[in-house]
Amino acid sequence: MRTLHTADITKRVAQSVIHLNANLAPDLRFALKNAAGSEISPIGKTVFDMIEENLVLAEEKQRPVCQDTGMVVAFVTCGQDVHVEGGSLEEAIHQGVREGYTQGYLRKSVVADPLDRTNTGDNTPAVIHYRIVPGETFEITLTAKGFGSENKSRLKMLMPSDGEAGVIDFVLEAIEQGAPFACAPVIVGVGIGGTFEKSALLAKEALLLPMGYRNENPRYARMEETIIEKSNALGIGPMGMGGLNTVLDVRLRSFPTHIAGLPVAINMCCYVNRHEKVVF
């Protein structure tokens, strides 16, 4: 049995939300540089130059890359042999978000009720997903999900007869309609199968994968490549102002499903795809 303290969890969450908002992961920085090098549109090149200038500035100042510092989504992987002391684990995570967003001068973008829309003032609550695993592992992957892109996400219950072609068409439709508004070049997570909510979770988890990571199943890997190629042929380009880079990456995740169904969820993310794993 391993014991963890809620105070430690709060502290590490607070540090991480500040850090991940100011520093994009090296694989994403590298992918952006590659994309910039391949862009032929003059406006697209200008957009990439400004993106790079901003990323450097954010790193220097250790201030958020984007003013939309997002809603926090936390993926907790908790070993069965871990014991958390000092109060509620869930409250410890919320408290970490509260402290990080307040002490780090990050924007508070969460409203308490979707219709009343009064700001909670501290960016809580976070959306928390738990996964229980054997052993003593305890990890929290934190993301700060921006809503310019989240708004362009889609979910559709396709029919089994729609098959591979139906999935590809739906993803391309979502990219064509969403990318111009979602701060392209975008990163697209796609969940295929499971149930209604499982497909959405798979899509969000797909956004956490490393850049250029292809599905282990050759069929899905091929579909990813097809979607990337066709998306970048749409001409939408960086920030929708024309060019060859509409998507930076597309990742598919699948799960067994029902004989009657083919759920497909698409989670859109801007190029500021922020996530960080905190290992305890």
Added chain:
Amino acid sequence: MRRIAISELKTVVRTLKTGERVLLTGDLYVARDAAHKRMTEALASGENLPFDIKDQIIFYMGPCPAAPGEVIGPAGPTTSHRMDAYSPGLFKRGLLGAIGKGNVSQRVIDAIVARGGVYFVCVGGTGCLSADRIKSAEVIAYPDLGAEAIRHIRVEDFPVIVAVDAFGNNVFDEQRKIYQHSEE
């Protein structure tokens, strides 16, 4: 690259062309979703707007709080099309320009043409770069809205691109056609 004083924008607006890069210097106003809703409700009930919008620019933005020593926190544009329901009414009342990101609806483009106005974009996600060019910032209305309050800011060499010009040309549609191709 062209440098334009916002106070002079009215006289040069018809010379701006889509895709053109411009550095803006001067005063403008900041408002996003909740402030637009309130302004539109104020107009509907016959009240005045919290500031005179004639010949002004509204920047669709909600900043991070200023850290010690900062004028304003990161301050990049938000998605303009969420303001599509409100902005034609504001252009009709004399608003000269808007700054945001992403395409806008045909109704907004029509309102821009009728006004002889302009829609600029800046690059989404470039919060620190935008903040670097903002030299003063003050909340002037709806402070209870926090990040969504209306602000009056002064910018210097603020980098934007002309997205919809006074004649209704649209950079998104024009440029996409150039780079759209069929993959083999």
